[in-house]
Amino acid sequence: YVVDGVPVPDPNDVDMENIESINVLKGPNATALYGQRADAGVVIITTKKGSNKLSVQLINSTTFDKVAYLPKYQNLYGQGYEGDASFATFDYNAGAIGPYPEEWQIFDGKRYIQWDNNYADESWGPKFDGQEYVPWYAWWPDSPYYGQTAKWEAQPDNVKDFYQTGVTMKNGIVLSGGSDTFKGMLSYTNLNQTGITPYTSLIKNYINANFEFKATKKLTIVSNMRYSLSTVEGEFDDGYANQTSGSFNQWFNRQLEIDKLKELKDLTTMDGYSASWNWWGPDYYTIGGSFKKPAFWFNPYTFQERYKKTRKRENYAIQLKGIYAFSDKFELEVAGQRVATKYRYEYYFPFFLANTAAPDLYNSWSNSFGKYDQYDAENNFYGMFRYKDKFGDFDLSAFIGGNIRQNTYDRISTQMPAGAKTGGLIIPDVWTFSNAGIVPTTQTYVWDKQVNSIFGNASLGYKDLAYLDLSIRKDWSSALPDDNNGYLYPSVGATFVVSELLNDSKVLSFAKIRGGWAQVGNDVGALRINPVFNTANKAFMGDKVIMYTPSEAVDPAIKPALNSSFEVGFDSRWVDNRIGLSVTYYNETRQDEIIPISISRTTGYNSYLTNAGKSSRTGFEVAFDADIFGSANGFNWNLLVNWATNNTTIDELPAGLESISAPGGRVEFGFVTMYHELGNKWGQLRGTSFKRDDQGNIVIQPNGKYATVQNQFLGSVLPDYTGGII
Numbered sequence: 001y002v003v004d005g006v007p008v009p010d011p012n013d014v015d016m017e018n019i020e021s022i023n024v025l026k027g028p029n030a031t032a033l034y035g036q037r038a039d040a041g042v043v044i045i046t047t048k049k050g051s052n053k054l055s056v057q058l059i060n061s062t063t064f065d066k067v068a069y070l071p072k073y074q075n076l077y078g079q080g081y082e083g084d085a086s087f088a089t090f091d092y093n094a095g096a097i098g099p100y101p102e103e104w105q106i107f108d109g110k111r112y113i114q115w116d117n118n119y120a121d122e123s124w125g126p127k128f129d130g131q132e133y134v135p136w137y138a139w140w141p142d143s144p145y146y147g148q149t150a151k152w153e154a155q156p157d158n159v160k161d162f163y164q165t166g167v168t169m170k171n172g173i174v175l176s177g178g179s180d181t182f183k184g185m186l187s188y189t190n191l192n193q194t195g196i197t198p199y200t201s202l203i204k205n206y207i208n209a210n211f212e213f214k215a216t217k218k219l220t221i222v223s224n225m226r227y228s229l230s231t232v233e234g235e236f237d238d239g240y241a242n243q244t245s246g247s248f249n250q251w252f253n254r255q256l257e258i259d260k261l262k263e264l265k266d267l268t269t270m271d272g273y274s275a276s277w278n279w280w281g282p283d284y285y286t287i288g289g290s291f292k293k294p295a296f297w298f299n300p301y302t303f304q305e306r307y308k309k310t311r312k313r314e315n316y317a318i319q320l321k322g323i324y325a326f327s328d329k330f331e332l333e334v335a336g337q338r339v340a341t342k343y344r345y346e347y348y349f350p351f352f353l354a355n356t357a358a359p360d361l362y363n364s365w366s367n368s369f370g371k372y373d374q375y376d377a378e379n380n381f382y383g384m385f386r387y388k389d390k391f392g393d394f395d396l397s398a399f400i401g402g403n404i405r406q407n408t409y410d411r412i413s414t415q416m417p418a419g420a421k422t423g424g425l426i427i428p429d430v431w432t433f434s435n436a437g438i439v440p441t442t443q444t445y446v447w448d449k450q451v452n453s454i455f456g457n458a459s460l461g462y463k464d465l466a467y468l469d470l471s472i473r474k475d476w477s478s479a480l481p482d483d484n485n486g487y488l489y490p491s492v493g494a495t496f497v498v499s500e501l502l503n504d505s506k507v508l509s510f511a512k513i514r515g516g517w518a519q520v521g522n523d524v525g526a527l528r529i530n531p532v533f534n535t536a537n538k539a540f541m542g543d544k545v546i547m548y549t550p551s552e553a554v555d556p557a558i559k560p561a562l563n564s565s566f567e568v569g570f571d572s573r574w575v576d577n578r579i580g581l582s583v584t585y586y587n588e589t590r591q592d593e594i595i596p597i598s599i600s601r602t603t604g605y606n607s608y609l610t611n612a613g614k615s616s617r618t619g620f621e622v623a624f625d626a627d628i629f630g631s632a633n634g635f636n637w638n639l640l641v642n643w644a645t646n647n648t649t650i651d652e653l654p655a656g657l658e659s660i661s662a663p664g665g666r667v668e669f670g671f672v673t674m675y676h677e678l679g680n681k682w683g684q685l686r687g688t689s690f691k692r693d694d695q696g697n698i699v700i701q702p703n704g705k706y707a708t709v710q711n712q713f714l715g716s717v718l719p720d721y722t723g724g725i726i
Contacts, residue, residue: 002034003045004210004224006319006337007380011045013228013315013341015189015206017059017172020048026567026584031489031520035403035453036475039520039563047224049210050176050183057174059189065166065196071249075154079113079253080125086117087126090134096283101270104282106147110134118281119295121251128154128255135257136277137264143275145260154255159248161258162300168193172206181214197244198262199304200234222321232311235304243303251296253277265301274302274356290358297363298353307418308348315341331386340377346370349418351428359421366424369431370415370440379406398458404450409526411445441538447526450478465500469493469516477523480560487521487560499572510573521560524594528609529554552596553603555610564589578627588617591652597660612654615682619646643723648682659684672714683717 001011008014025034025042034042080086092100092108096115112118112134117125132149140146172189186209193202210224238245256277267275269292276294284291321335348369357365384401416423416436423438425431433439455473472490479485493516499508531554536546569584591614596607621644629637653660653676662674662683672687689712691699699707 001043001045003226003317004047004319005321005335006224006317006339007034007037007378008317008339009341009376009378010315011043013317014045014047014226015172015187015208015228017170017189018047018174018187018206018208019045021046031473031491031518033455033457033471035405035451035455035473036520036522039522047208047210047226048174048176048185048187050178050185050212052178052180052183054177055175057176059170059172059174061168061170063168065168067160067163067196070160073156073159073254074123075128075156075254077123077127078125078152078154078255079120079123080117081120081122082117083124084126086113086120087111087133088114090282096286098286098288100282100286103141103270104139107134107139107282110149113281115281115283118283119278121247121253121278121296123252123254126152128152135260136279137260137267137275139282140267140269140275143264143267150257152255155257158254158256158258159252162198162244162248162261163196164194164198166194166196178212182212184211185209195234195236197234197236197304198301200232200236202230202232204228204230218325220323220325222319222323224317224319226315226317228313228315230313232313233309235307235309243298244300247297247300261299262301265299265305267299274298274352276302276356290361293356293358293361294363295358295361298356303353306350306353308346308350310344310346312344313341314343315339329387329389332383333386334383335381337380338377340375343372343374345372347418348431351425354424355428364419364421366416366418366420366422367428368416368418368420368424368436370413370418372411372413372415374409374411376407376409378408380404393463395461396458398456400456401454403453403455405453407449407526409445409447412442413444414440414442416440448478449526451523452476463500465497467493467495469495471518475521475523477560479523479526479528481529481556481558484557484559485523487523487562489519489521489562491518492516493518506576508572508574509577510571512571513568514571515566515568517564517566519562519564521562522594523560524609528594529558549604551606553599553605553608555608558594558609559592559611561590561592561594561611564591578630580623580625582621582623584621586617586619586621589651590615590617595660597654597657610654612660613650613676614652615648615650615676617646617648619644640726641723643721645721646718648718650676650678650680650682653678674717681716681718685714685717686711687714688712689714 001008003014023044025038025044030038030042077083088111090107090110090112092105111132113125130151130153133152135145135150137143138145138148138150168191170189170191172187174185174187176185178184187207189206191202191204191206195201205228207227208225211222213221215221235244237243240246241251261277264275269275271292273293276297276299278295278297279293280291280295317337317339319335319337321333324332326332346369349365349367351367354365354367357363359366380403382401382403384399386397386399388397389395414433416433423436425435426437427435453473453475455471457469457471459467459469461467470490470492472488474486474488476486493514495512495514498511498513499505502508531550533550534548536548539546565586565588567584567586569582571582573580592611593613593615594609595612596609597612599605599608621642623640623642625638625640627636627638629635657678659675659677662676672685675684675686676682677684688708688710691707691709693699701707
């Protein structure tokens with residue numbers, strides 16, 4: 001992403017209300033100017049600029065968000081493990097293991113969920129019959145529903161009702177003005193958003209400024225600045241078995257009333273613990289200790305409200321650029337740019353929840369907190385000399401330049417594990433690390449990287465009919481070996497405007513055929529090829545330093561990766577430019593990819609970083625657009641349809657391997673793994689599958705469970721096609 005000529009790591013730092021235009025440069029053909037990071041293309045964003053006259057623009061928008069899709073749930077059975085046997089009649093005098101509290105005498109003779117079925121966070125229990133039973137919230141004297149019964153009924157929308165309507169309000173002001181020698185624009189936007197999950201929010205502020213000053217007839221000074229500050233509050237964990245959505249599908253009860261959970265988020269038991277729908281029940285309660293606490297889950301509203309998590313992100317981008325026109329033909333441009341992001345994440349798990357947890361059983365939480373700070377910045381310094389001229393029917397434009405890119409990264413983290421069984425704060429809710437029972441170790445990670453580049457481009461045109469583009473670039477990366485850290489990559493492109501040969505066709509407004517070939521080299525991240533010796537959490541034992549040797553060996557002959565791309569296409573406009581059709585075919589080959597491969601641990605390493613293999617990618621892209629209705633001052637209706645297909649295959653693998661495991665390709669529980677297989681499509685899924693007979697029926701074992709087979713092909717992660725309609 002390039003905003004006003006400045007590369008940015010995250011487009012979310014850009015105020016979308018301040019954008020003038022967006023252009024997309026596809027594929028490696030965009031790399032002449034923007035380098036290796038543009039090997040998949042460039043999104044060029046241009047923000048609004050100042051004008052000659054004073055203007056004030058006010059911006060307001062409001063958006064409402066609702067959850068669109070949820071799983072389908074069964075609503076025949078409720079909480080429990082044992083079907084109808086999950087219910088029993090409460091006998092106050094019988095007691096379970098010891099005497100019941102006196103407050104529970106009111107429930108004598110009423111139907112309740114007994115023993116293990118009471119802490120069941122699944123719905124294998126009694127069938128819903130609409131009869132009375134004692135719900136979880138009626139057992140506690142502080143509850144407004146103490147002593148009451150509820151009907152044993154399903155709550156079909158209980159998961160849906162947990163999610164609220166998210167509201168996003170955006171307000172802003174844009175000031176613009178200037179003269180023949182000076183133009184400026186200043187804008188401010190405030191975004192205030194509440195999430196669909198309770199107790200979540202985002203507040204974000206943007207400031208943008210662009211200035212252009214004609215210092216002399218030949219010298220123009222341009223500066224622009226963007227600043228954003230965002231604060232995100234709330235718990236957003238959506239992983240397996242988190243305290244909200246991670247429990248709704250497998251670990252939840254179909255009779256739970258969400259309105260009661262929300263209303264009773266501050267309800268406590270007779271022992272002062274937070275009351276939860278998922279508790280051990282009255283029978284286990286008489287044992288005492290942790291059996292008086294929640295079993296696995298807190299009330300989700302209690303958890304969301306009291307577990308404080310804050311994420312602050314501060315980003316700024318500045319650029320100062322000078323353009324000097326020696327003549328109508330020669331121009332020099334120099335610029336300095338800096339983009340920096342400061343991120344802080346803090347969390348505070350309160351004593352109230354930690355004291356309610358039961359670490360000696362299943363629910364492990366500790367009174368703890370943590371802080372994580374990250375700072376990353378990028379500087380770019382470039383100079384570019386441009387030339388343009390016309391020679392009869394030919395016109396030529398060219399540039400040559402150089403760039404220095406410097407990246408820095410600094411991370412420091414001190415965190416107490418919130419889910420730990422031991423440790424925690426000694427004095428409750430006193431948020432200092434010296435108060436920790438087990439003082440956490442501060443961890444740091446710092447690196448720097450620099451890429452120096454020279455590049456050039458020339459474009460030759462003939463009668464607005466045909467164009468030839470040539471470019472070349474060379475990068476030197478500090479992340480590669482000193483004796484092999486430079487890589488050269490060229491590109492060539494040609495365009496033929498067919499419509500220039502036609503005489504003002506009323507049907508065909510514009511048509512061109514284009515083709516291009518390009519290469520781009522690529523390096524690795526900082527420190528990747530250097531042996532990094534990590535110290536242990538406790539770095540010293542006596543007078544000895546405890547240090548871990550690297551687990552990854554590096555190929556001493558490692559070299560830059562190379563991506564070669566060829567594409568051809570046809571672009572056209574029809575019927576006074578009201579209809580457009582674009583078709584592109586591409587063929588890419590990626591070779592010498594720098595990836596780790598598994599090796600025998602007898603070598604002392606787990607993996608070997610090397611130039612491993614070759615892959616190819618081919619595909620078609622089709623885009624169609626139409627102005628169904630067009631009016632300068634009235635109703636406009638535009639249609640855009642796009643469709644694309646892509647086929648990526650693995651052509652070579654190193655060391656005679658037939659397949660390699662894809663990094664990060666292992667799915668939860670390990671039943672499925674993603675592989676790259678030689679001669680097959682990229683991203684193949686293999687794993688455990690159902691065993692089938694000759695007729696294709698799933699085989700059932702005598703114990704009633706499905707029979708399975710290992711290492712079966714389960715499909716590809718690549719879609720057959722992609723597309724959209726706007």
